Amino acid sequence: MQFFRAEYLAYLWAIPAVLLVHFFSMRLWESRMKRFAERSMLEGKLIPRYKKSHWMSRALLIALVFLFSILALARPQWGEEK
Numbered sequence: 688m689q690f691f692r693a694e695y696l697a698y699l700w701a702i703p704a705v706l707l708v709h710f711f712s713m714r715l716w717e718s719r720m721k722r723f724a725e726r727s728m729l730e731g732k733l734i735p736r737y738k739k740s741h742w743m744s745r746a747l748l749i750a751l752v753f754l755f756s757i758l759a760l761a762r763p764q765w766g767e768e769k
Contacts, residue, residue, distance in 0.1 A: 691762035698760075702753050709746045
């Protein structure tokens with residue numbers, strides 16, 4: 688497999704950066720929520736469907752979106768043209 692626009696593969700470095708920003712925002716949100724209310728109150732009454740795994744799955748989906756977008760921009764090609 689080869690890429691028609693291989694220079695777009697240089698943007699793969701953005702995936703860890705996006706994940707870092709996402710995890711930083713998660714920690715910031717959690718620290719603000721701790722100041723606002725107790726964790727048991729948050730999970731039970733204010734945000735009934737809150738789970739920490741939602742943050743992880745959201746981060747994984749965002750990383751996959753960036754990965755596949757970058758790969759699509761690089762235009763992968765198979766086979767030979769004669």
